[in-house]
Amino acid sequence: MYKAPIFLALTYICSHIGISYAHHSEAAYNHDTIATIQGIVTRVTWRNPHVYIYVNTTNDAGQTEEWKVETGSIPMMARSGWGPDTIVAGESISIQAYPENRPEIKEAIMLSLEKDDGSTLAQKDVLNLPVIAAEGFSGIWKRRPGDGSTYTKQLGNLKLTDAGLAAQNAYDIEHDNPLAACIGFPTPRLLNTTGYLFEIEELDDRIIIYSEYLDSHRTVYMDGRGHPEGEELTIQGHSIGHWDNQILTIDTRLFADHRSPNRNGVPSGSQKHVIEKYRLSDDKTRMFIEVFMEDPEYLAENFEDQIIRYFTPELERHDYNCEPEVPSE
Numbered sequence: 001m002y003k004a005p006i007f008l009a010l011t012y013i014c015s016h017i018g019i020s021y022a023h024h025s026e027a028a029y030n031h032d033t034i035a036t037i038q039g040i041v042t043r044v045t046w047r048n049p050h051v052y053i054y055v056n057t058t059n060d061a062g063q064t065e066e067w068k069v070e071t072g073s074i075p076m077m078a079r080s081g082w083g084p085d086t087i088v089a090g091e092s093i094s095i096q097a098y099p100e101n102r103p104e105i106k107e108a109i110m111l112s113l114e115k116d117d118g119s120t121l122a123q124k125d126v127l128n129l130p131v132i133a134a135e136g137f138s139g140i141w142k143r144r145p146g147d148g149s150t151y152t153k154q155l156g157n158l159k160l161t162d163a164g165l166a167a168q169n170a171y172d173i174e175h176d177n178p179l180a181a182c183i184g185f186p187t188p189r190l191l192n193t194t195g196y197l198f199e200i201e202e203l204d205d206r207i208i209i210y211s212e213y214l215d216s217h218r219t220v221y222m223d224g225r226g227h228p229e230g231e232e233l234t235i236q237g238h239s240i241g242h243w244d245n246q247i248l249t250i251d252t253r254l255f256a257d258h259r260s261p262n263r264n265g266v267p268s269g270s271q272k273h274v275i276e277k278y279r280l281s282d283d284k285t286r287m288f289i290e291v292f293m294e295d296p297e298y299l300a301e302n303f304e305d306q307i308i309r310y311f312t313p314e315l316e317r318h319d320y321n322c323e324p325e326v327p328s329e
Contacts, residue, residue: 028174029101030099035096035099037055037069038057038095039055040092040093041053041054041092044084044089046074048073048074048323049320049323050072050073051070051072051074051082052068052071054069067106067107069110070110071109071110075195075317076123076195077123079125080123082123095108095111095112095113096112096113097109125195126142129142129315132285132311135284136280139311139313140198140316140317141198141309142197156264158299158300159300160266161298163297164267168266171259180324182322182323184213184215190236191289192307193211193213196211196212197312199317205222206222207248215320222243231254233270234255237274247279248278248279250278251273252273253274255268269295271294271296272295274292274293276290277290285311290305
């Protein structure tokens, strides 16, 4: 492979490229420009929330520069066929990536990578999975690309109260984003984490919902209790559930304050209330989740939508074990 100095290809994106972007700050990267980063790998950090590849390049002045290239999380990379030793120090590689908006910051988010032997690697979602019927609600469930497009858009475009508008205008994504501190999404945004798995375990008196994304797990109490008074507020809130024929209804209150639960800088707080209704398709291959949310402190209208997850028992849920990130200065 030709080892040329780094250059920026001012190529405008004509189509969507399937990749889950940096959760600490998508806005930090220029999605209208593709950088080609060619050089020698100095090290790889195999960690969550992102795997990083560090590459020494030579600039136009003949000086060595180290680029920090962000990829996906370990669960996403592992399901794309990557492992800790896929890329190692000393390898010659070429990376296509979106560069940081500030040219002086030598960081980028990877689109694809070419190795010296000509093989190409990328982060990709798992597609073309077999259709398998579930016996019940327990098991691994996965979103599929495109199934929740209106869901996320609607969450981000709800009408806001004055308090919601003021908080959104004051939001600094580089310093205020809870995800950079490994604080995950609460429901209902948690339900729409494309590419990450969702596992349900049914027990006698409760249901555990495990979210692979940032290990954001929930306990749903099924023993007839109500929401307690004076209970400690938590990110995922306090959930109680009941069965109505074959439909599982989950009612959640007592949410702790969260600075940006829907990734748009609008907070949520203790007045937030969420109702979810889970049911299986007739062939038991899909799970339909209807969601209602109100949060009168910050939202001037309620949220209602549906999301679909597919039964995928052949996939393995990973522990996330997130390590907080430090934003670039």
